[in-house]
Amino acid sequence: MSGWFHGVAFVLCLPGFAALALAMERHQEDRFGHAFAPSLTRRLRVAGWGALLLALGVLVGAQGWGLGLVSFSGHTSLAAGLVFVALLVQGRRQA
Amino acid sequence: MNAVLHRALRVGPLLSRIVAAMFGGYGLAALASVAALALPMSKPQAVLTGMLSSFAVFAGAVVWVFAVRSARRAWAGLLVAAVPLGLAAWSVWRGGAAS
Amino acid sequence: MSTDKPAKKSPPKPRGIRQSMSDLHIWTGLLVGWFLYAMFLTGTVSYFKDEISQWMRPEIAHQAQVPDAAVVAQHVADKLRTEAAGSPQWSIGLPDARNNVVSAFWRTPGIEGRRAFQSGTFDPVSGDKVAGRDTGGGNFFYRFHFQFHYMPVLWGRWLAGFCAMFMLVAIVSGVITHKKIFIDFFTFRGGKGQRSWLDAHNALSVFGLPFHLMITYTGLITLAALYMPWGSQAAFKTPAERQELSVQLSAFITPAKPTGQAARLAPIEDMVRQAQARWGRDNIQRVNITLPGDAAARVTVSRGDEGRASVSPQYMLFEGSTGKLLETKDSVGPAAETRGVMYALHLGRFGDTATRWLYFLVSLAGTAMVGTGLVMWTVKRRQKLPDPDKPYFGFWLVERLNIAAIAGLSIAMTAFLWGNRLLPLDLPRRSEWEVDLLFIVWGLALLHAMLRPAKRAWIEQLWIATAALALLPVLSAFTTERPLWRSLLAGDWVFAGLELTLWALAALHALLAIRTMRHSPKPKPARRAAAPVATTATPAGEGA
Numbered sequence: 080m081s082g083w084f085h086g087v088a089f090v091l092c093l094p095g096f097a098a099l100a101l102a103m104e105r106h107q108e109d110r111f112g113h114a115f116a117p118s119l120t121r122r123l124r125v126a127g128w129g130a131l132l133l134a135l136g137v138l139v140g141a142q143g144w145g146l147g148l149v150s151f152s153g154h155t156s157l158a159a160g161l162v163f164v165a166l167l168v169q170g171r172r173q174a
Numbered sequence: 175m176n177a178v179l180h181r182a183l184r185v186g187p188l189l190s191r192i193v194a195a196m197f198g199g200y201g202l203a204a205l206a207s208v209a210a211l212a213l214p215m216s217k218p219q220a221v222l223t224g225m226l227s228s229f230a231v232f233a234g235a236v237v238w239v240f241a242v243r244s245a246r247r248a249w250a251g252l253l254v255a256a257v258p259l260g261l262a263a264w265s266v267w268r269g270g271a272a273s
Numbered sequence: 274m275s276t277d278k279p280a281k282k283s284p285p286k287p288r289g290i291r292q293s294m295s296d297l298h299i300w301t302g303l304l305v306g307w308f309l310y311a312m313f314l315t316g317t318v319s320y321f322k323d324e325i326s327q328w329m330r331p332e333i334a335h336q337a338q339v340p341d342a343a344v345v346a347q348h349v350a351d352k353l354r355t356e357a358a359g360s361p362q363w364s365i366g367l368p369d370a371r372n373n374v375v376s377a378f379w380r381t382p383g384i385e386g387r388r389a390f391q392s393g394t395f396d397p398v399s400g401d402k403v404a405g406r407d408t409g410g411g412n413f414f415y416r417f418h419f420q421f422h423y424m425p426v427l428w429g430r431w432l433a434g435f436c437a438m439f440m441l442v443a444i445v446s447g448v449i450t451h452k453k454i455f456i457d458f459f460t461f462r463g464g465k466g467q468r469s470w471l472d473a474h475n476a477l478s479v480f481g482l483p484f485h486l487m488i489t490y491t492g493l494i495t496l497a498a499l500y501m502p503w504g505s506q507a508a509f510k511t512p513a514e515r516q517e518l519s520v521q522l523s524a525f526i527t528p529a530k531p532t533g534q535a536a537r538l539a540p541i542e543d544m545v546r547q548a549q550a551r552w553g554r555d556n557i558q559r560v561n562i563t564l565p566g567d568a569a570a571r572v573t574v575s576r577g578d579e580g581r582a583s584v585s586p587q588y589m590l591f592e593g594s595t596g597k598l599l600e601t602k603d604s605v606g607p608a609a610e611t612r613g614v615m616y617a618l619h620l621g622r623f624g625d626t627a628t629r630w631l632y633f634l635v636s637l638a639g640t641a642m643v644g645t646g647l648v649m650w651t652v653k654r655r656q657k658l659p660d661p662d663k664p665y666f667g668f669w670l671v672e673r674l675n676i677a678a679i680a681g682l683s684i685a686m687t688a689f690l691w692g693n694r695l696l697p698l699d700l701p702r703r704s705e706w707e708v709d710l711l712f713i714v715w716g717l718a719l720l721h722a723m724l725r726p727a728k729r730a731w732i733e734q735l736w737i738a739t740a741a742l743a744l745l746p747v748l749s750a751f752t753t754e755r756p757l758w759r760s761l762l763a764g765d766w767v768f769a770g771l772e773l774t775l776w777a778l779a780a781l782h783a784l785l786a787i788r789t790m791r792h793s794p795k796p797k798p799a800r801r802a803a804a805p806v807a808t809t810a811t812p813a814g815e816g817a
Contacts (some may be wrong), residue, residue, distance in 0.1 A: 195442075200438075203501065204503045207501045207503050207504040208503050208507045210504060210506055211507060211508050213746070214566070215478060215606075216520050217508045217509070217514075217517065217518075218518045218608075218609065219521075219606040219609065220506075220508070220606040220607060220608070221502070221504040221505050221508050221509075221518060221608075222606075222608035222609055222611075222612050223519065223608040224501070224504040224520075225494075225497040225501050225505075226494060226497070226608065226611060226612060226615070228371060228501045229490060229493045229494075229501075230443060230490075230499075232441070233438075233442055233445050234443045235806050236297075236442045236445075237294070237297075237442070237445050237446060237449065240293050240294065240295065240296075240297045240446070240791060241290050241293060241449075263507075264506060266508075267507060
């Protein structure tokens with residue numbers, strides 16, 4: 080199926096940003112009441128960045144550098160936006 | 175009368191900055207686009223380089239005008255930037271007229 | 274100035290750079306905000322302008338397969354021999370997956386300037402002039418986006434450029450004001466109460482920042498020749514010199530001097546086939562023919578958008594009367610290529626469907642960014658009004674213009690599509706009437722916004738937009754042979770996709786209407802200077 084790489088990129092970017100967000104102390108406090116152990120935080124950060132880089136690789140591999148970078152920019156904007164909105168909505172609910 | 179004078183004195187620097195940003199900023203950008211012709215590349219490429227970078231010069235100039243402490247400094251900054259650009263642009267006009 | 278900064282640990286500085294950048298941001302945003310909103314929204318929908326055009330010509334069947342560009346080019350060129358007889362310059366746009374018609378334009382001999390062009394729409398299969406309703410299609414939104422309407426084209430483009438320059442300043446000043454955002458990327462969420470508008474505006478601005486900055490700057494680049502002609506004027510004195518520049522920018526070559534010697538055009542089909550061999554069967558964009566029928570005729574066949582993020586000219590140049598290949602232009606200089614890439618990034622035509630949707634969604638976010646910014650201005654200042662029911666003129670004006678510029682525009686653009694379905698097919702100047710209808714409705718929206726209480730006006734207009742959008746597919750089902758269910762069954766994703774999107778947009782407007790209904794303005798807080806009020810003030814009622 081053509082365009083499969085878009086699906087893969089989305090599925091990587093969304094959890095990627097979620098992991099990066101959760102790797103921030105403030106969110107750990109807000110959601111779970113305490114900060115995570117530093118090793119967990121580090122792993123989340125690695126996983127997050129790793130997922131994003133993997134998404135970049137998939138897109139560039141499928142579309143070449145020019146189009147791949149543009150797609151990557153779109154995917155990261157969208158995924159980051161969705162994670163941000165989710166955090167906002169959650170924060171509002173908890174309040 | 176005093177109230178009007180006070181108003182004018184307060185608004186004056188702001189108006190000055192607005193003029194500096196809009197006209198000075200655009201002017202600097204235009205100057206930069208001509209100065210680009212002095213770059214060591216073929217004329218069409220130089221013209222395009224000037225065009226492409228001019229808007230960044232504009233935005234930078236506007237931010238400068240409102241970031242500095244006084245309207246006077248705003249203008250001063252623009253003039254200082256205009257000197258090297260003006261020199262480059264002038265050399266282009268001269269060179270252009272000759273060729 | 275009211276506090277819109279995130280919680281600062283240190284005491285507020287006396288009018289530092291962030292404050293002045295904040296003021297600059299607010300002013301540049303407000304002064305051109307309504308134009309920017311319209312530019313953003315029409316620009317957003319323009320990413321699907323070809324699909325909109327298809328939807329607006331329901332008599333023309335869904336194109337299941339892209340016809341062979343070579344055959345189409347030949348058919349249309351043959352037609353133009355009569356249709357555009359005597360014209361020194363023809364330009365034929367070739368069909369692609371998103372266009373089921375061929376647009377061609379040609380220069381009318383003997384007339385100078387902008388009015389010198391005539392255009393026509395042709396059926397790609399038969400080559401005949403299209404037998405569909407007279408409509409401008411989605412191209413109206415596209416042109417409005419950078420040159421507005423009811424004004425000379427140059428004025429419109431200058432106005433758009435002026436607004437874009439202000440937008441650029443707004444972006445840069447916005448970033449400087451909130452530079453903390455980049456440090457606390459995800460933690461920038463204000464949380465409760467009145468900060469919801471700020472949250473929304475900031476979220477939309479930050480996440481789309483790469484896009485917004487890119488789209489604004491590249492937008493300026495697309496018309497840079499108009500806004501910054503000085504370098505070109507300084508460098509090039511003769512038309513021949515200027516040609517040096519224009520070949521770096523486009524495939525439109527100036528016609529040579531006509532020899533007067535008649536010579537039949539060689540088969541265009543063969544020329545296009547050579548280009549297809551080079552770039553792909555469906556990857557041909559245009560065929561331009563200068564001096565057809567003359568011995569000095571030239572034909573350029575240019576490469577399509579697919580697979581390349583640049584609009585820099587790539588074409589094959591043929592001798593018109595013999596079909597001999599004269600030149601293959603494959604590259605331009607580095608600055609020209611940079612411009613080509615920037616231009617392409619703005620247009621977004623190179624992308625596949627998913628990329629196009631990403632463009633659409635992020636651009637929609639940009640539209641919402643401008644909209645939330647405009648609304649935020651009134652929300653913040655409403656608190657400071659001594660009597661909220663009797664605001665000062667400036668506030669009243671901004672508030673009412675916001676309603677008309679935001680909710681009213683949705684209604685107006687939908688009315689445009691309603692007009693496409695409802696206006697009589699034989700109405701003279703039909704395509705112009707479709708546009709006039711949009712502006713008439715927009716004007717009525719402004720009137721409504723001025724006459725009703727502000728909150729009522731918002732709610733009523735948002736609900737009207739909801740209804741107009743939701744009922745449009747229903748209207749279309751009754752006025753055409755292509756109801757939604759049939760499109761879905763036939764796999765016609767252009768029609769189905771568009772109508773489903775209309776419903777999604779209707780839902781969005783309904784959501785906004787409901788939130789506005791639930792929103793009750795904050796009770797007047799105690800007048801405290803800079804210190805941000807810790808939240809006890811507004812538990813409930815802040816639905817928005």
